[in-house]
Amino acid sequence: MIFNSLEFAIFLPVIFILYWYVFNKNLKHQNLLILASSYLFYGWWDWRFLSLIIFSTVADYLIGLALIKKENQNTRKVLLWTSILVNLGFLGFFKYYNFFLDNFVSAFTFFGSELNANSLNIILPVGISFYTFQTLSYSIDVYKRKLEPEQDFVAFAAFVSFFPQLVAGPIERATNLLPQFPVKRKFNYNKAVDGLRQILWGLFKKVVIADNCAEFANMIFNGSENYSGSMLVLGALFFTFQIYGDFSGYSDIAIGTARLFGFNLKRNFAYPYFSRDIAEFWRRWHISLSTWFRDYLYIPLGGSRGGTSMKIRNTFIIFIVSGFWHGANWTFIVWGALNAIYFLPLLLTNNNRNNLEVVAKGKMLPSVKELISMLTTFLLTVLAWIFFRAENLTHALTYISDIFSSSLFTMPEFDRYFGFKVVLIFVLLTFFLIIEWMGRENEYAIEGLKVKMNKRVYRWSFYLIIWSFIFIFSGNEQEFIYFQF
Structure with a gap:
């Protein structure tokens, strides 16, 4: 189901009427309606992929609850890395398996060796790059104690699968969107x-x-x-x-x-x-992804606080990873690297905040x-x-x-x-x-x-x-x- 379709033109007003005129007296019922509507919206493409988003939701919900109960730092790190590996594991398999396999085979061929490996006919689940990063933000923020874990599973699942932004963003932070689900909502005409x-x-x-x-x-x-x-x-x-x-x-x-x-x-x-300038462009383009990489990758790597070599390294990492996030093709990696080259002169001359x-x-x-x-x-x-x-x-x-x-x-x-x-x-x-x-x-x-x-x-x-x-x-x-x- 896409926004510019007849199906969505019917779907949206029906859910709107049910939400405000049938389930408006009970917050839990409203959240349950959002969850059911989101799964219907997502399953419209291929209902089989609902299992992925449900598994990711359950895993991060349980990990979030476990993180708040554990005080041992090593245990908490294991829980965090479990969330990271589960989410990025799904993303890596469905999005990048054939890319890495094909390039691995090509590398062997280049050095004169033959390697037989068959690519898989993998269908990329719609929106997996978006909801993966959304749930990761939750696990990381709970681990850093920036956010209390959500106790209500329906509210958490509705946050992960919220249909308006599920398949192509914005990539919401748990600190912004999740707290809105447990709060009673009143219809505001304006x-x-x-x-x-x-x-x-x-x-x-x-x-x-x-x-x-x-x-x-x-x-x-x-x-x-x-x-x-x-x-x-x-x-x-x-x-x-x-x-x-x-x-x-x-x-x-x-x-x-x-x-x-x-x-x-x-x-x-x-x-x-x-x-x-290019720095301004990246503050204005796909803001939710740019700030996600800034907060969860660029700053942990040291950001621009180190010497010149660290600034250059971190800039290329952030742009190349951002390019690779878009797809399993060298064109996206070069696109990211080219933007890093555009950005570097501004960073090195301290003009990137103009x-x-x-x-x-x-x-x-x-x-x-x-x-x-x-x-x-x-x-x-x-x-x-x-x-x-x-x-x-x-x-x-x-x-x-x-x-x-x-x-x-x-x-x-x-x-x-x-x-x-x-x-x-x-x-x-x-x-x-x-x-x-x-x-x-x-x-x-x-x-x-x-x-x-x-x-x-x-x-x-x-x-x-x-x-x-x-x-x-x-x-x-x-x-x-x-x-x-």
């Missing part, structure tokens, strides 16, 4: 309306921006050898907006949906393409310096996304090489139909970027619409335009990119 508004903008990002860009990004990347350099540039640009519209759109829908049920999820995107506030705050337009910085950062990001999207390293390097050929300066060639669609997409992207720019000081782009459009007729006219766009482009239903991670 909060619900705000949630619907964010869902609307998320659907626009996904259906109108991401899915339209995907049509041409897929066409150009899948047949890149047949296109000119200028067309390849267009393909990279389309993918750049596809992945942002797709992933941030999912996060907006997830956060908005959670608000409908009285929950607050962490922000996951903060207008990353308006960043003035630009903490949104660009041109309180102003209509950025300065010339800010505009140049934004464009430079954006172009570096576009280049890195080529590795992320390519099928393999050879494809990525060939793609980049073909961009910087003499055909870069030729006009892109489309037939009349595709030419019209490309123009339409650029019109939609222009509209989208204007709205994002105007709303960049808000949590999401149209959050402050009530202030900017104080007359209801203007606001509802704008909502109608957005709904019309969504309705017109809703026929091409596509899964979210991050479902594969």
